[in-house]
Amino acid sequence: MIFATKSSIQKALIDMPETGMGYQFIEAQLGSNLSTERLIIYNSELIIQFDGFFNENRQKVILSGYDKTLKLSREVEMRMIKPLPASLLHKDQSDKLSPSSLKGRHTGNPAIINPITNANGIESFVRLSAFEDDKRIDFLNRKLKKGSYTTTETDYKSCKVHNDDPVDRYALPNNDNVKWAFYITPTTSDRLQRGVVQPAFEKIGGGIEAFFKNGTSDGTFIRKTAY
Amino acid sequence: MTKKVRLPDVICKKLLLTPESGMGYHNVKITLKNGKKLSNRIVVNSEYLILNTEENYTTKDFKTIEF
Numbered sequence: 001m002i003f004a005t006k007s008s009i010q011k012a013l014i015d016m017p018e019t020g021m022g023y024q025f026i027e028a029q030l031g032s033n034l035s036t037e038r039l040i041i042y043n044s045e046l047i048i049q050f051d052g053f054f055n056e057n058r059q060k061v062i063l064s065g066y067d068k069t070l071k072l073s074r075e076v077e078m079r080m081i082k083p084l085p086a087s088l089l090h091k092d093q094s095d096k097l098s099p100s101s102l103k104g105r106h107t108g109n110p111a112i113i114n115p116i117t118n119a120n121g122i123e124s125f126v127r128l129s130a131f132e133d134d135k136r137i138d139f140l141n142r143k144l145k146k147g148s149y150t151t152t153e154t155d156y157k158s159c160k161v162h163n164d165d166p167v168d169r170y171a172l173p174n175n176d177n178v179k180w181a182f183y184i185t186p187t188t189s190d191r192l193q194r195g196v197v198q199p200a201f202e203k204i205g206g207g208i209e210a211f212f213k214n215g216t217s218d219g220t221f222i223r224k225t226a227y
Numbered sequence: 228m229t230k231k232v233r234l235p236d237v238i239c240k241k242l243l244l245t246p247e248s249g250m251g252y253h254n255v256k257i258t259l260k261n262g263k264k265l266s267n268r269i270v271v272n273s274e275y276l277i278l279n280t281e282e283n284y285t286t287k288d289f290k291t292i293e294f
Contacts, residue, residue, distance in 0.1 A: 062249070063267070127251075128250065128251070129251055130251075130271070131271075134251070135243060135272050135273040135274060136243075136247065136272075136273065146244075146246070147245065147247055148246075149247050149249055149250035149251070150250065151250065171249065172249070172250065172251060172252070173249075173252050173271065173277060174251065174252065176228060197250075201269075209250060
């Protein structure tokens, strides 16, 4: 299940350390239950029960969008809040992701709920596509259009080095082969959110994703190569 | 090969102005001209709706899109 935290609880959560960037792994009594449950809290405000439906519920957040999910989620009381060690979380997750973790995949939050940062002007990003005329590339102004995703060049190289399946790594809905790689080097004025691709479309995910809400500056699309 | 159909230009233009749900795709709800609604569907490259194997829609069947 997915819930929202009450504002009275949010302050207590904010005062507690994060388990990872943007999330907390805790144990607490939820609602009127006397037994404790393991929970993942995003941004001190969205609660997902860490049970057998966790990945499914996390996917729902991705598909519906964080803000919309939060708005629609019922507020619930939490008591007896206790942070849990990250090692416990990693063990549980690695049980689900172990075959892929051997291929340099990652676990963590999706880009969309992570902080916005500026590009450093040097790092390159790669957009993978089955389409040579990818509609999110502005070929005229040589830039990435608003609201578009890429991965990092580093993760793209990791995918290639490990001979990994990009469709599964980036949880792409289209089972057609990835054929093209579009290289983007954003300027220092370009802003992005980084995260990890979440499981979706019966794919595991675990690749790095970068979301450019405002796209990138003119001239930042560097080249197109075959995958 | 994934079965898909190209959406009308007016819908493609709207997709291009809407943030993606993930690299190369949007999660959408589409309304057909006959009134039928297709929920939780995927559009790739801001232009192609992925179809189920039994579906045989054509470009002219689609009316509006929501996100």
